[in-house]
Amino acid sequence: MLVVLAIQSCSGGNPEPPTTPSRDAPVVIVGAGLTGLTLAYELNKAGINSLLLEAAPRLGGRVQTITFADGATAEAHMEEFFERSPAVALLRELNLPLSEDVAHSSVRLDGRIHPYQGEGARDTYLAGIFNEEERAAFLRWNTKAWNLYSQLHASHEAGTPLTPELDALMHINFAEFIARDELPHKVSEWIRVTLEPEIAIEWDKISALDGLDEMRLFLDSPEGFGEKNYHVLGGNTLFTEGLAAHLRPGQLMTQARVTAIEQTDSGVKVRVLQDDRQFLDITGRMVVVTVPVNVLGRIQFSPSLSREKWRAIQTTRMGSYVKVHFRVAPEASPLWEVNGENVLTLLSDSPAGSIYDVTDLQEDEQEPRDRVLTLLLHARFARDVMNLPVDEMREKSAEALDNLFPGIRQHIRSAEIFVYPQAVAYWPLELGRSRFDALANELRRPQGRLYIGGDTTENSHSEGAVIAGLRIARQIIERRGELRERVDSPRAAAR
Template identity: 25%
Template sequence: MTSTATRPNAGPHVDHPVPAVDPADAPDVDVVVVGAGLSGLVAARDLQQRGFTVRVLEAADRVGGRVASATVGGAHVDLGGTFVGPEQERILALADEVGVRRYPTHEAGDNLLMWRGDLRRYRGLVPPVGPAAVLDLARIRAAFERLRRTVPVGRPWDAPNAAALDAQTLGSWLHARRAGPASHDLMAVVCKTSWGCEPSEVSLLHVLHYVAQAGGLDALLDTRDGAVEQHFVEGSHEVAARVADQLGAGVVRLGAPVLRVDWSSTGVAVHTDRGTTRARRVVVATPPALRRRIRFVPALPAPHRQMSQRWAPGVLSKAYAVYERPFWRDAGLSGMTISDAGPVFITFDTSPADAARGVVLCFIGGDHARAWDGLDPAERRVRVLSALADHFGPQALEPVGYTDQRWGEEEWLGGGPTAAPGPGAVAELHARLTEPVGPVHWAGTETARRWAGHMDGAVSAGERAAREVAADLASPAPAPTPSKETRR
């Protein structure tokens, strides 16, 4: 698959005129799914397997959503979701079912730390930031782990002092705990990687719950036995493409952004500029912030509208440098680096299993991404390769291929890798992520109970939405609401 073309940031919603259609008219299909990312595709497939007719409407010109792939310098690269871990059972089962293989992320050798201008080699999980700083980091991590264990998985609003936790950011909590500079900066690396934002921008309650539903910081961050243990031979996008193929010809309609959804107790009318589809139910499988791009008639309840405004995505970009071979391994290096300098703050060796090419995956997130994303392509390339040369030497300046992906510039996504709600947006609104509104149901990785923000969360959310819709359609239909004329 080739890289998708970047587009300018989406502007405010424009209400395109669409013909009035009664949602109660005879349906064209049982269910419309809005969004052909992993979550929407899985929801559509599961519903189809249960005997329902479906139609998937996708605004972009490809399926996959936040998974996308490219071939660069003779190597496959994943521009979006990349890694999977042993506890991520739903994405692993789906990949196995559709025949997409996986292989271990390379980790043999020394890691590198660029810290305060000094390059250091190390083994293990704890970077060598100095004895006092290591002790401080252990103290901060222990306090964080104690606190995250108080947050119920799937119900963060039920945590003790949920409102108080939600009123803080991760950054303000670190300040209150008197975290040292090294501890703060290393937690910022976690923040940029996980949510594409700075510690001062994201709700502490959200961070605690996100880590809790992944099983802890180690499960979230580790290579071996953690969430970056493996990646796919054919690429994560191939999973989405094969699921889309299973749906059959004509089910997925690309380049069809949904403009408006008219809904009633009996069904929906889903409008695009290419026509209208009537259905008994609709599953909206987009990031929460993109819900505001659709006009719902009647309007959604206020909390659901606030969700789309306050659960904005972070900004995380990726770059790949491809070399004739993974030359850093000759020096006993793993290819994994951490840096406090930017724009690249963490890297991984994602070379193919046979090492026929050397591939370095670079992450640029938060403030670094906001600055780097606005540069022209040549300057972006220079800055990434210069950062790699600081770690791996001058050979890093001469790749056989290079590409980057700025998710914040994608019109129909607007950022990534997942939502980064600010303070005050979680305790009150989290429950609305999955709460149906009449015939309107929700999917997308943010709505998952486990591994939200990951591919596994996208798959499980699609499965959950399909179960809910199937149960809803199997229940007795509600009595129709009397019209104004009847009430007279």
């Protein structure tokens, strides 16, 4: 069944009754994930109407909070938003309750856990991991990395060509870039173990430039040691729901899978398979496709996407994640303490992946309740298990967790597992790619009345989704004059 969500009007008044979505809108948005919802929200603010078409029965895409039978929540997909992401400004604009945390975590290097120290104080944190010589080497590397990142950021923002030094970093892999500095082993391991969970792929698969862009989250900068990160208290789904609450009635269709997009001289025609059985034709003046690159090939485009755009799409790859949520008896919590301190979040660089204790992110403070430990298995750790039956995944993950915190296994009460072979984008160096290359820029350029957006056109995070949504909103607002024309021939529209 086609689901039309009853949502509040822009004025924030009482919910209005469900309205049948129009079959014509100035802007048609394909996908109601964070990108599509950000775009619709921004266009609404500018007084431009849009229609969101979402294939799934729910909105939010890769933002999805799940609720257990006892009311505890966990994130099936994305966890945290980082400070410099424009997502954080939107979260604040929507007045959502946020929990704030420091950028860094406890970390396990060469089999030894270094508990987090310092409440954000750089030198205390570093002293908990490195000796003096290692610390000095890290800080020298940090200065170089931050300078390069700052130049990259400035050039990307301004749309100016990369300097020869930055351009060269598109052609070597990040691991090689680190090796060139002959850093002490522990420092380079720290960089690897910090980076890989973010990108869901190994550090030697991406360009040095893309690696620097990612490491920004953890570098010491004039603004502080790494970027704070945020969760929405009660679940990240409140973010996408908060954006959707500002849509007008009838602005969103769920169970509406777009199968074909045609551009005409004066508009666009979008074919939708509704409820897996009925085709509908929607017309508009512009269309924005926000689906991830790995499923773009499921949509027919007429005229076809440019050869460069297809090359960009086909040479972007997706890294893998597996998420395992263990419900653990509350009395087990001393097992993940070192000297009385909870060592979670822990980047473990083991088959247990990165381990979060998400119990503290619950809205209510019901005690004692099962602890919810979320394991985010990335890259090789995800690939090693993702094709196994979930029983085996659960056993292997429990064993990996027990290796870190001996005895915990007997306290595990249940597990829920989510598998994402195609989780977030990366740009493989072996195919000559970088997120900053000419092909990436080409994919971000409109083709006539068609825009392609989404996190996979930008980076490996929700930040990319919001950046794409905001950028395309700006570009459409600049072209608002073209939105007034109507598609001439209804017959053509029905084809």
